[in-house]
Amino acid sequence: MDIQSTRDLLDYCQRENKSIAEAMIDQEHFKSGKPKQEIFDMMKERLEKMQRAVNEGLEDASEAPSGISGGDAVKMRAYIDAGDVLSGSIISDAMACSMATSESNARMGVIVATPTAGAAGILPGVLFSLHKNTDLDLDKLVMGLFTASMLGYIIANRSFISGAAGGCQAEVGSATAMAAGTIVELKGGSPQQAVHATAMAMKSLLGLVCDPVAGLVEVPCIKRNVIGTSIAFSAADMALASIESRIPCDEVIDTMYDIGKNMPRALRETALGGLAITPTGKQVKERLFSKTKLVKQLKGENSDESQNNDNGIKTASGVIPDRE
Amino acid sequence: MGYNSCFDIIGPIMVGPSSSHTAGAVWIGRAVFELLGEAPDRVEITLYDSFAETYQGHGTDKALLGGLLGFDTEDVRIKHAYDHAEEINLIHTFILEESCPEFNHPNVAIIKAEKGNKILEVGGASVGGGLSQIFRINNIKVEFTISTNEDLKKVVKYKNA
Ligand code: SF4
Numbered sequence: 001m002d003i004q005s006t007r008d009l010l011d012y013c014q015r016e017n018k019s020i021a022e023a024m025i026d027q028e029h030f031k032s033g034k035p036k037q038e039i040f041d042m043m044k045e046r047l048e049k050m051q052r053a054v055n056e057g058l059e060d061a062s063e064a065p066s067g068i069s070g071g072d073a074v075k076m077r078a079y080i081d082a083g084d085v086l087s088g089s090i091i092s093d094a095m096a097c098s099m100a101t102s103e104s105n106a107r108m109g110v111i112v113a114t115p116t117a118g119a120a121g122i123l124p125g126v127l128f129s130l131h132k133n134t135d136l137d138l139d140k141l142v143m144g145l146f147t148a149s150m151l152g153y154i155i156a157n158r159s160f161i162s163g164a165a166g167g168c169q170a171e172v173g174s175a176t177a178m179a180a181g182t183i184v185e186l187k188g189g190s191p192q193q194a195v196h197a198t199a200m201a202m203k204s205l206l207g208l209v210c211d212p213v214a215g216l217v218e219v220p221c222i223k224r225n226v227i228g229t230s231i232a233f234s235a236a237d238m239a240l241a242s243i244e245s246r247i248p249c250d251e252v253i254d255t256m257y258d259i260g261k262n263m264p265r266a267l268r269e270t271a272l273g274g275l276a277i278t279p280t281g282k283q284v285k286e287r288l289f290s291k292t293k294l295v296k297q298l299k300g301e302n303s304d305e306s307q308n309n310d311n312g313i314k315t316a317s318g319v320i321p322d323r324e
Numbered sequence: 325m326g327y328n329s330c331f332d333i334i335g336p337i338m339v340g341p342s343s344s345h346t347a348g349a350v351w352i353g354r355a356v357f358e359l360l361g362e363a364p365d366r367v368e369i370t371l372y373d374s375f376a377e378t379y380q381g382h383g384t385d386k387a388l389l390g391g392l393l394g395f396d397t398e399d400v401r402i403k404h405a406y407d408h409a410e411e412i413n414l415i416h417t418f419i420l421e422e423s424c425p426e427f428n429h430p431n432v433a434i435i436k437a438e439k440g441n442k443i444l445e446v447g448g449a450s451v452g453g454g455l456s457q458i459f460r461i462n463n464i465k466v467e468f469t470i471s472t473n474e475d476l477k478k479v480v481k482y483k484n485a
Contacts, residue, residue, distance in 0.1 A: 024330050027330075028329060028330050031328060031329065032329060039330075042331065043330070043331075043334065045337075046331075046334050046335060046337060049337050049398075066381070104340065105340030105341050106340060106341050107340065108339045108340050108341060108383065108400075108402070108403045109339065109340060110337065110338065110339055110340075110398050110400065111337075111338065111339075111340055112334060112335060112336075112337050112338070113334075113335060113336055113338060113343035113347060113453055113454050114333070114334055115332075115333045115334070115343075115452075115453045116342070116343040116344065116452065116453050116454070117338060117340050117341055117342050117343040117346065117347065117454075118341075118342060118343070120340075120343075123334075145330075145334050146330060148333070148334065149330035149331075149333040149334045150330070152333035152334070153327055153330065153332070153333050156327040156332070156333060156452070156453060157326075157327050160452055161333075161452045161453050162343075162344045162431075162451070162452030162453065163344075164344055164345075164374040164430040164431055164452070165429075165430065165451070165452055170452075178333075212378070212381070214381050215377060215378025215379075215380070215381035215382065216341065216381035216382070217340065217341040217342050217381070217382065218341070265430075268374070268430065269344075269374050269378065269430070270373075270374050270377045270378065270430075271377060271378050271381070272377065288380075288381075289380060
């Protein structure tokens with residue numbers, strides 16, 4: 001058993017009369033030989049770590065070492081507590097929990113990659129908002145993580161999940177797509193509906209480039225996580241309303257791959273394009289990296305590193321130290 | 325490609341900020357630690373492409389050192405890996421290069437390590453989501469992935485390579 005497409009997945013779910021989460025547990029059991037209870041417990045451990053990152057992040061107003069993120073989850077929580085939120089409690093709580101996680105990540109706190117650290121805020125955001133606002137208990141959320149991992153497994157093996165390989169569509173896009181399908185299954189939707197939600201969420205993020213300021217997983221990453229939760233809920237609600245993606249999910253995933261392959265290197269986590277090379281983005285990079293030891297040493301031998309940046313596309317050789 | 329388990333997707337549990345540039349890098353360093361059975365005396369680490377461009381912001385250097393010191397991906401000591409390396413006199417040099425001619429991926433690190441009179445060279449690529457692929461151990465081409473502590477057993481097989 002090795003499910004490589006959403007079509008395989010839906011066939012399996014129908015044949016065996018199982019949910020997507022159960023299909024994932026079956027496959028894991030089949031491939032690893034581990035007892036199902038052990039597999040469940042391992043996933044539960046991950047959920048608990050996620051919960052800790054959310055809780056810590058909601059309390060912690062400190063800045064990341066870079067000084068370019070931190071404190072926003074606390075602001076969001078205060079805004080929610082004031083009781084006049086436009087987007088309602090499901091969305092706003094998801095935003096706060098997601099921000100809390102991504103801010104913890106930027107502080108080098110302990111998080112769970114879902115599927116990556118850059119996109120680690122989306123699933124916990126969605127799950128812990130559902131936990132707070134509906135009657136879903138922690139064990140149900142663990143099942144949600146199995147749903148998410150099945151969808152992510154298909155995406156990762158057909159396409160990619162890292163910004164360096166495929167742009168942010170591969171990270172925030174994949175995580176949002178996984179979260180959308182997960183919400184549907186947790187809300188009692190069918191595997192078909194979950195797969196449609198996955199496709200609709202991913203379609204809305206196709207083409208998103210990876211352009212982190214100073215190469216840090218902070219700007220724009222944290223807010224993309226926060227907003228990813230809203231997209232996940234919108235896609236889930238559409239699917240639960242029986243709205244379908246006109247392009248089948250597997251084709252959407254394959255499109256993400258094609259787009260990623262054609263994405264210029266400058267827009268794939270090299271911090272050489274997009275928001276990273278805005279005037280402000282460049283200033284941040286200058287300010288941060290003039291401080292660190294290693295760069296000083298490199299700069300000593302190649303002091304015009306920043307000037308190589310004028311056309312926005314700097315080759316790596318600009319920072320290669322002279323080794324003689 | 326190469327994802328085998330739900331825990332490759334939901335996981336690893338790790339210190340931030342990047343699964344490919346932090347957690348994946350820990351595994352590459354850790355492969356060296358496992359092969360030597362202990363931390364090396366001296367390392368020369370070559371970072372390629374995206375690793376070379378953005379290692380500082382992602383703590384890729386700290387993560388590789390952490391792995392070389394035997395830390396897990398969720399070990400909060402990674403944040404201070406330079407201090408821990410200094411404590412045991414681990415001498416380290418980082419070299420930055422463009423694309424790796426040997427392995428076609430943006431996140432490649434090649435580690436040359438010495439321990440006593442043992443010399444070891446390991447090439448690895450962090451392919452995403454905290455999963456690393458080891459592609460060379462000394463002169464032997466290999467092909468396996470590491471994303472959990474259990475996967476480290478795959479490395480140990482090459483101990484006498
Ligand atoms: S912009 Fe890049 S680093 Fe930031 S979340 Fe997206 S893929 Fe990750």
